[in-house]
Amino acid sequence: MTGGSAGSTVEVWTDDLGPRTFVRDLEFERGVLVRIETGGYGYSPP
Numbered sequence: 001m002t003g004g005s006a007g008s009t010v011e012v013w014t015d016d017l018g019p020r021t022f023v024r025d026l027e028f029e030r031g032v033l034v035r036i037e038t039g040g041y042g043y044s045p046p
Contacts, residue, residue: 019044 008029015024023039 016042018042
């Protein structure tokens with residue numbers, strides 16, 4: 001983690017709705033959404 005203060009809580013949630021949409025990583029600091037990153041296409045179950 002960069003730019004955070006000591007003792008802050010950071011959570012990253014991954015939103016993967018399947019192979020036809022992009023994965024999104026949602027980063028929360030102390031319960032506030034601070035960043036959304038978009039990755040590649042989601043997981044396709046076997």
